[in-house]
Every structure is written in structure tokens, then in C-alpha cells.
Amino acid sequence: MTILFTHLKILVVLLCLPLLANAEIYEWKDAEGHKHFSDRPHPDxxxxTVKPGYSYQIIKTVYDGDTVVLEDGRKIRLLGINTPEVRHRDKQADAGGDEAKQWLINKxxxxxxxxxxxxxxTDKYKRTLGHLFTENKEHINLELVKAGLAxxxxxxxxxxxxxxxxxxQHQAEQAKIGIWQRPEYAVQPVSSLTEAGHTGWTRLAGKVSNVRNTRKSVxxxxxxxxxxxxxxxxxxxFPDVxxxxxKNLEVRGWLNRNRGRFSMLIRHPSAIVSMK
Known part of the structure; x- marks a missing residue:
């Protein structure tokens, strides 16, 4: 019972450490060698040192509008958003990619x-996934969306x-700012798809003529x-598919080609918009 009680005390203190980050914490062992913790002094x-529940770091490198490298070497991919690509070797930048990167550098x-x-x-590229917040409590992922850059x-x-x-996103889209005013990201009818397809993130609209079910997908x-x-x-x-x-729907995402047909993986209902 003594050991259990001691462990419970340790657990309670450890759970409270973020709240006690600015307080003095003391550790000692009793005659039986069991550790004790307290915010009050005790003989011997x-x-x-109590580390807070999170720490702040400096950004070492900004790769593009949604990928950065921290000072500790971790490569971070911002969750919940996507910004247009910047130039990579022989690939030209997507419209708005340089603007998103420069905004992030400045911010x-x-x-x-x-x-x-x-x-x-992490993702399949071993990048750490997350949301970034500044010391002023600005949510970087969210601010990029507000600015129409993601x-x-x-x-x-x-x-x-x-x-x-x-x-x-709804506010930025309604205000037609950033990518939402660019012709490159205007919604296109499904009927306009050609053999060349479309590179990068795109918006397509059309009427759903059939809902087909397989073991793994709809x-x-x-x-x-x-x-x-x-x-x-x-x-x-999702609602009932x-x-x-x-229905006339707009779908948003990336095109894949297989057996002469294009498909788009829809991961979340937010990528499907009802057309009036």
C-alpha cells in the first residue's frame, strides 16, 4: 500500500507539472528508497527542473507555405492545410506558391x-505533422487559410x-482573396477533362450519375x-453517400489516373461542396 500510495503521489505531481512550471519542485527518497515529490522543502x-508541457523553438528553414524545419532538425508538415507548390528542380511553381512561402517567412x-x-x-515521408503557434498565440495554419494562401x-x-x-476558408473564398481569385483554381466542369488531366490541387464539378460500392471504397x-x-x-x-x-457537386483534391480513367480520393466531407 505504501508503494502504491507513493506512486499515486508521483502521478498526481507529474500531471500537475505544467501548472507548476514556474514553481520549485523538490525530490527526495525515504528510508526505503522510494521517491517523493513536493512543491514544499523537505530535509535532504x-x-x-520542471519543463513545461510545451516549448518554443526557432524555425531554421521554410521550404514552402506548409513545410518548415525546426532548429532541432525536425521537418514539419502543417496539418489541415495545403499551399500551392513552389518550384522544385525542373518543375515550375504553382500559382500562389511563392506568395505562401514568402508570407510564412515574413511571419x-x-x-x-x-x-x-x-x-x-508523422507522414509517409517521415515529416512531423502538426499545428504551429507563435508566442503571440497566432495559429499559423489558420492564418494561412484566412489570408487565402492555403x-x-x-x-x-x-x-x-x-x-x-x-x-x-469559407470567409476567404467568399471574399475572393488569395488563391480564390486566381483563374488557375476556378472550378472546372468534369466534362472539360482531357487526356492530359490536371496537375496539382484542383476543383471539378458535375452531376453524380451513379454510386458504386466495393469492399474497400465507395x-x-x-x-x-x-x-x-x-x-x-x-x-x-460523411452523410449518407x-x-x-x-446531385450537382464540386469535389476538391488531386487527380489520379488509372486504366484511362481519372479518380480523386476524397478523405473528408469538406472536400465535397453542393452546387446550387
């Missing part, structure tokens, strides 16, 4: 940030700040050239 106790100069992660810590791109199970991000068929695919494991996030049948 030593002070220990992060002479400031420190803290990182907040979500369900998935579109919302939700990747379940990472759903933190989805409501805030989508509200900011397909919203717009034409013999294009389908939107929803993985079954994320269907619980059968209600999409016969």
Missing part, C-alpha cells in the same frame, strides 16, 4: 513557435481545428472519365 530534498522572422501534434505524429485539406484521423479551418461516378473515391473506413465522417446520387 533536492530541487528538480516567422524573429519569433518562436510551438508545435501541437494530432493523432498521427486551402483546407483534412486527412483523417487528424481532425484538430477542422471547424475553425473550414470557417476561415465511388461517386460523374462520367465515364471521372470518379470520386471515398474509403470505407472514413464513411462514418447515397444522397449524393443525382
Amino acid at each position: 530534498a533536492k530541487k528538480i 516567422l522572422q524573429n519569433t518562436k513557435i510551438r508545435l501541437q501534434t494530432d493523432e498521427e505524429l 486551402e483546407v485539406s483534412i486527412y483523417p484521423p487528424n481532425l484538430l481545428y477542422t471547424t475553425e479551418l473550414l470557417a476561415a 465511388y461517386l461516378e460523374f462520367s465515364d472519365k471521372f470518379v470520386a473515391r471515398i474509403e470505407r473506413k472514413w464513411l462514418f465522417l 447515397n444522397n449524393y446520387l443525382g
Whole structure:
């Protein structure tokens, strides 16, 4: 019972450490060698350093509008958003890519940030996934969306700040600022798809002529050239997909080509917009 009680005391103190970050914490051992912690002095106790629940860091490098490198070497991919690509070797920059990168450089100069992660810590490229906040409590991911420099791109199970991000995107889109005023990102009819397809993030609109089910996915068929695919494991996030049948919809994302047909993976219902 004594050992259990001691462990419980340690647990309580450790849970409270973020609240006691500016207080003095003391550690000591009793005659049986069990550790004790307290915010009050005790004979033979030593002070220990309490690290807060998060720390601020300096940005070392800004790769583009949604990817940075921290001073500790971690490469961070901002969650919940996507900015246009900047120039990579032989690939030209997407419209708005340089603007997003420069905005981020300017915003992060002479400031420190803290990182907040979500369900998935890294992506397939080993980049750390998260939201960045400045010392002034500015949410960088959100500010990029507000400025019209990024579109919302939700990747379940990472759903933190989805409501805030989508509200900011709606305002930027209605105000036609940033990418929302660029012809490169205007919605295009599905019927305009050619054999060349489309590189980068795009918006397509058309009527759903069929809803097809397979073991792993549900397909919203717009034409013999294009389908939107929803993985079954994320269907619980969506309304009844059968209600999409016969509706005019806009879908947002990246095109993939397979067997002469284009498809777009829809990860979250926010990538589907009803057309009036």
C-alpha cells in the first residue's frame, strides 16, 4: 500500500507539472528508497527542473507555405492545410506558391513557435505533422487559410481545428482573396477533362450519375472519365453517400489516373461542396 500510495503521489505531481512550471519542485527518497515529490522543502530534498508541457523553438528553414524545419532538425508538415507548390528542380511553381512561402517567412522572422501534434505524429515521408503557434498565440495554419494562401485539406484521423479551418476558408473564398481569385483554381466542369488531366490541387464539378460500392471504397461516378473515391473506413465522417446520387457537386483534391480513367480520393466531407 505504501508503494502504491507513493506512486499515486508521483502521478498526481507529474500531471500537475505544467501548472507548476514556474514553481520549485523538490525530490527526495525515504528510508526505503522510494521517491517523493513536493512543491514544499523537505530535509535532504533536492530541487528538480520542471519543463513545461510545451516549448518554443526557432524555425531554421521554410521550404514552402506548409513545410518548415525546426532548429532541432525536425521537418514539419502543417496539418489541415495545403499551399500551392513552389518550384522544385525542373518543375515550375504553382500559382500562389511563392506568395505562401514568402508570407510564412515574413511571419516567422524573429519569433518562436510551438508545435501541437494530432493523432498521427508523422507522414509517409517521415515529416512531423502538426499545428504551429507563435508566442503571440497566432495559429499559423489558420492564418494561412484566412489570408487565402492555403486551402483546407483534412486527412483523417487528424481532425484538430477542422471547424475553425473550414470557417476561415469559407470567409476567404467568399471574399475572393488569395488563391480564390486566381483563374488557375476556378472550378472546372468534369466534362472539360482531357487526356492530359490536371496537375496539382484542383476543383471539378458535375452531376453524380451513379454510386458504386466495393469492399474497400465507395465511388461517386460523374462520367465515364471521372470518379470520386471515398474509403470505407472514413464513411462514418460523411452523410449518407447515397444522397449524393443525382446531385450537382464540386469535389476538391488531386487527380489520379488509372486504366484511362481519372479518380480523386476524397478523405473528408469538406472536400465535397453542393452546387446550387
